[in-house]
Amino acid sequence: MELGPGAFHLPHYLSIEWQAALLAQCRALADGDVPAYVPVVRGGGRMHVRMLCLGRHWNAKTYQYEAARADFDGLAAPALPDDFRRLATAIAASVGMAIDPDLCILNYYDAEGRMGLHQDKDEGPASIAAGIPVVSVSLGDTARFLFGGLKRREPIEAIQLESGDAFVFGGPARLRYHGVSRITPHTAPTELGITGRFNLTFRQYDI
Numbered sequence: 001m002e003l004g005p006g007a008f009h010l011p012h013y014l015s016i017e018w019q020a021a022l023l024a025q026c027r028a029l030a031d032g033d034v035p036a037y038v039p040v041v042r043g044g045g046r047m048h049v050r051m052l053c054l055g056r057h058w059n060a061k062t063y064q065y066e067a068a069r070a071d072f073d074g075l076a077a078p079a080l081p082d083d084f085r086r087l088a089t090a091i092a093a094s095v096g097m098a099i100d101p102d103l104c105i106l107n108y109y110d111a112e113g114r115m116g117l118h119q120d121k122d123e124g125p126a127s128i129a130a131g132i133p134v135v136s137v138s139l140g141d142t143a144r145f146l147f148g149g150l151k152r153r154e155p156i157e158a159i160q161l162e163s164g165d166a167f168v169f170g171g172p173a174r175l176r177y178h179g180v181s182r183i184t185p186h187t188a189p190t191e192l193g194i195t196g197r198f199n200l201t202f203r204q205y206d207i
């Protein structure tokens with residue numbers, strides 16, 4: 001389902017078995033030796049997600065990528081698992097785009113979780129200029145995903161991202177504004193046994 005040049009919503013991309021396996025990996029990572037945490041951004045506000053960056057860390061104070069979490073505990077970002085990388089590459093390929101991701105931001109949203117409208121523009125300038133996509137995968141409760149234009153004031157569309165859905169924005173859509181306005185509790189597939197939502201966004205910093 002194309003939402004405009006370079007932007008694709010792929011409902012039910014992952015089978016329920018695949019979702020369960022990926023969810024187990026996400027949980028183990030989020031509660032692992034380098035745990036997910038609630039970042040505090042440069043204005044001093046706490047984000048409304050728990051975040052864990054894999055492959056490269058996004059510093060919430062500087063909005064720059066780095067190897068270790070200087071804005072939190074100084075621990076090195078865990079490696080990006082190979083099967084995560086392959087998943088993102090396959091999703092992008094299914095809509096005719098190419099990515100060899102070197103990082104993933106894993107976010108956990110509880111019932112109050114949300115994310116304000118923003119652009120993903122902290123990756124390498126060559127990567128952004130080339131339109132290498134951001135690839136997103138959702139697990140758990142449904143999110144109301146906001147998808148706007150290249151300027152903050154352009155019209156915004158609301159899309160329900162359900163468990164197992166993928167979303168890709170690259171090429172001319174790479175810098176479109178987006179966010180999450182709400183999570184709808186109790187909408188996750190019961191088989192998954194999850195409260196809340198994980199979202200993975202894969203990006204390629206270096207090209």
Ligand code: SIN
Nearest residue numbers: 136145179180199201
């Ligand atoms: C993000 O923009 O980084 C997250 C998007 C989402 O949770 O769907």
Ligand code: MN
Nearest residue numbers: 118119120178
């Ligand atoms: Mn984003």
